[in-house]
Amino acid sequence: MNSVNKKIDWFPYLLLLPATIITLIIVAWPLVETIRLSFTNTSLSQTFEYVGIDNYVKMFEKKFPSVIARTFYWMAISVSLKMILGIIGAVLLNAAVPGRTLFRVLIMPPWVVPIAIGVFIWGWMYNGQFGMISGLAQRLGILSGPFEFLAYRNSAFMSTIVTDVWIGTPMVTVYLLAAMQSISPDLHEAAWTDGASRLYRFRRITMPLIMPAVATMSLLSAIWTFNSFDIIWILTEGGPRNATTTMIIDTYKTAISRFRYGEGSARAVMIVLFLSIFSAFYFLMVSKIAKKSTA
Amino acid sequence: MKNKLRLCVSALALMTTASAFSAEKIHMINCGDDTGKGIQLQNELIKQWEAENEGYTVEVEFVPWGQCQEKSTSLASAGNPPAISYMGSRTLKQLAKNDLIIPVDMTEEEQASYAAPILATITSDGKQWGLPRAFSTKALYYNKDLFKAAGLDPENPPKTWDEMYEAAKAIKEKTDSDGFGLAAASFDNTMHQFMNYVYTNGGEVINDKGEIVFNSENNVEALAFYGKMASVSQDGPIAYDRAKLRPLFSESRIGMFISGPWERSQIKEDINWGVTTIPVGPKGKPGTLLITDSLAVFKNSGVESQALSLAKLLTNSENQMAFELAEGYTPLRDLPEVKGLIDTDPTWKAFLDSIPTGGPEPFVTDYVGLQDAINEAVQSVVLEEVDAAEAVETAAETLEDYK
Numbered sequence: 001m002n003s004v005n006k007k008i009d010w011f012p013y014l015l016l017l018p019a020t021i022i023t024l025i026i027v028a029w030p031l032v033e034t035i036r037l038s039f040t041n042t043s044l045s046q047t048f049e050y051v052g053i054d055n056y057v058k059m060f061e062k063k064f065p066s067v068i069a070r071t072f073y074w075m076a077i078s079v080s081l082k083m084i085l086g087i088i089g090a091v092l093l094n095a096a097v098p099g100r101t102l103f104r105v106l107i108m109p110p111w112v113v114p115i116a117i118g119v120f121i122w123g124w125m126y127n128g129q130f131g132m133i134s135g136l137a138q139r140l141g142i143l144s145g146p147f148e149f150l151a152y153r154n155s156a157f158m159s160t161i162v163t164d165v166w167i168g169t170p171m172v173t174v175y176l177l178a179a180m181q182s183i184s185p186d187l188h189e190a191a192w193t194d195g196a197s198r199l200y201r202f203r204r205i206t207m208p209l210i211m212p213a214v215a216t217m218s219l220l221s222a223i224w225t226f227n228s229f230d231i232i233w234i235l236t237e238g239g240p241r242n243a244t245t246t247m248i249i250d251t252y253k254t255a256i257s258r259f260r261y262g263e264g265s266a267r268a269v270m271i272v273l274f275l276s277i278f279s280a281f282y283f284l285m286v287s288k289i290a291k292k293s294t295a
Numbered sequence: 296m297k298n299k300l301r302l303c304v305s306a307l308a309l310m311t312t313a314s315a316f317s318a319e320k321i322h323m324i325n326c327g328d329d330t331g332k333g334i335q336l337q338n339e340l341i342k343q344w345e346a347e348n349e350g351y352t353v354e355v356e357f358v359p360w361g362q363c364q365e366k367s368t369s370l371a372s373a374g375n376p377p378a379i380s381y382m383g384s385r386t387l388k389q390l391a392k393n394d395l396i397i398p399v400d401m402t403e404e405e406q407a408s409y410a411a412p413i414l415a416t417i418t419s420d421g422k423q424w425g426l427p428r429a430f431s432t433k434a435l436y437y438n439k440d441l442f443k444a445a446g447l448d449p450e451n452p453p454k455t456w457d458e459m460y461e462a463a464k465a466i467k468e469k470t471d472s473d474g475f476g477l478a479a480a481s482f483d484n485t486m487h488q489f490m491n492y493v494y495t496n497g498g499e500v501i502n503d504k505g506e507i508v509f510n511s512e513n514n515v516e517a518l519a520f521y522g523k524m525a526s527v528s529q530d531g532p533i534a535y536d537r538a539k540l541r542p543l544f545s546e547s548r549i550g551m552f553i554s555g556p557w558e559r560s561q562i563k564e565d566i567n568w569g570v571t572t573i574p575v576g577p578k579g580k581p582g583t584l585l586i587t588d589s590l591a592v593f594k595n596s597g598v599e600s601q602a603l604s605l606a607k608l609l610t611n612s613e614n615q616m617a618f619e620l621a622e623g624y625t626p627l628r629d630l631p632e633v634k635g636l637i638d639t640d641p642t643w644k645a646f647l648d649s650i651p652t653g654g655p656e657p658f659v660t661d662y663v664g665l666q667d668a669i670n671e672a673v674q675s676v677v678l679e680e681v682d683a684a685e686a687v688e689t690a691a692e693t694l695e696d697y698k
Contacts, residue, residue: 044372044393128530129548148531152678239481240533241674258663259368 037265055266071246086172111170119234153243179213324380326363333622371395376593378602384416385656387424398422416587425589426610430627431555434645439567441550445469452571459574463527466550476540476552477528484537490584492517496576500657510691519683522676585653661697668693
């Protein structure tokens with residue numbers, strides 16, 4: 001009887017209402033509109049027809065499967081490198097060396113400098129005629145003449161990854177450093193007293209304890225890297241011969257450069273789908289970690 | 296009561312005054328920046344037009360070249376078009392087909408003021424869709440000192456493709472510089488550079504009937520030669536669009552490159568350079584790609600007729616000529632002043648001589664698609680991944696969708 005007579009308290013819902021409305025306007029509506037557009041042949045003119053799944057069929061008939069594969073390949077290499085360098089960086093910055101605060105500050109510029117500026121600087125460094133890398137390699141005798149890093153498929157692909165890693169590593173380092181600092185020094189001291197080497201302590205104490213942070217950061221980094229547009233666009237615009245065209249670049253080229261909004265929307269829907277899977281994994285992992293820590 | 300009445304009358308007077316001053320805006324998108332000398336002249340003309348057309352103010356927005364056309368087109372397709380925009384004339388057919396721009400209603404006299412190949416760059420279905428604003432032809436710049444150092448005659452620049460290749464090879468082998476500056480980046484001017492070879496070898500992309508005729512022996516030859524030039528050019532042409540070649544030329548890192556008349560004022564002063572018409576291919580005659588950019592008047596801005604009147608003022612014979620001379624563009628109209636140009640500056644000759652036999656930018660319904668298809672063919676041959684015949688055939692098949 002009590003539950004029937006219980007009054008619903010609307011006040012919390014009222015407080016949530018503005019945020020809900022804003023979310024619906026800036027997230028849900030564009031998403032629904034993109035899905036709707038993906039079933040149309042919308043182009044430059046204001047008129048369009050519904051074409052069913054034609055855009056999706058056309059997308060998979062063309063080069064899109066190779067674009068998907070390239071996106072995952074690019075993401076896998078980039079995220080792996082960021083995680084490896086991030087762990088090494090965090091260990092070094094966690095070491096009790098004099099002036100470590102200064103080192104912690106010095107690692108931040110790639111992340112703090114506006115991305116476009118950082119990428120333009122890398123673009124100049126990759127230049128064969130005037131760039132630092134080619135010039136240095138020639139002086140050291142590694143190259144016999146100028147080499148344009150962005151002009152060839154493999155070197156352009158790797159160059160975009162190097163720049164992405166340069167920008168993304170500080171964030172990973174700082175995140176993992178925070179995780180390492182939360183480990184009680186007692187554990188290391190006890191192991192040290194028992195004669196455990198540095199490597200052993202790292203393998204058996206540090207790594208297991210920062211693993212949840214590593215997993216979380218890997219997933220977050222994968223989402224950001226998958227979505228990375230500005231680095232590739234500024235350096236290569238997806239070239240040469242599509243060697244650096246990832247899903248996000250392909251979507252931009254189709255929808256914005258060529259004004260094929262219907263086909264572009266179908267590509268955007270695919271990106272949303274992949275990112276939703278990543279996000280689902282991320283939330284699953286976060287809730288597992290939360291359960292473990294409360295257990 | 297009297298006070299209330301006074302207040303109401305004052306408020307009404309204020310509102311009337313405010314509405315009188317709230318002039319209608321004419322949004323004009325201009326590509327590039329506002330540093331050119333021609334832009335100062337344009338600003339003066341805009342002020343003059345505003346004085347003659349009370350109630351209208353012109354708001355000029357400068358957008359970098361890379362995003363300019365994309366921005367205007369996106370705004371128009373979203374239903375919020377600029378009134379006037381500077382557009383590459385190659386985009387006009389696509390914009391017209393999608394009902395985004397209005398025809399510019401040229402009188403017969405206005406049409407007659409342009410040479411036929413120039414009028415062709417803005418005409419589709421018998422109507423003109425833009426008012427030509429900038430015109431460029433291309434020519435071959437060469438470094439006389441590097442020619443001398445390579446044992447070549449600096450007063451006898453190459454006239455054929457073979458001579459150009461041999462000259463570039465000599466420079467590459469006998470000096471520390473590369474023979475030629477080749478552009479092959481994923482950018483519109485890579486297609487433009489290649490079209491110079493198409494037109495100097497008797498080729499075409501789309502004919503008068505609107506048929507794709509890209510797959511021809513002439514074009515295969517042109518593409519194969521473009522690929523061959525890579526061997527005597529700077530490393531990695533795919534990292535270079537045309538604008539990036541000028542610094543190489545200014546530093547004597549390359550012996551030759553093809554570009555427009557604006558380079559004359561921008562090459563470093565200590566470079567001893569010459570300029571000549573683009574060398575001719577085995578199947579062709581002297582030629583060049585004729586590129587015009589136009590002022591397009593967009594539909595549904597609400598100020599179409601005013602925008603058209605402003606665009607016509609800016610591009611009439613007298614004002615356009617002054618703008619071209621200030622900006623260093625090739626003159627659009629064959630006016631008496633043009634003949635005087637060569638007398639005062641002989642370097643104009645290379646840019647003006649090839650106009651009658653030049654060819655327009657292909658006029659298609661998806662210009663970015665066209666550009667991507669041709670650039671893909673160029674890059675595949677420059678990287679030596681595909682042979683010229685196959686690359687031309689693939690591009691021709693793709694182009695069928697865009698005619």
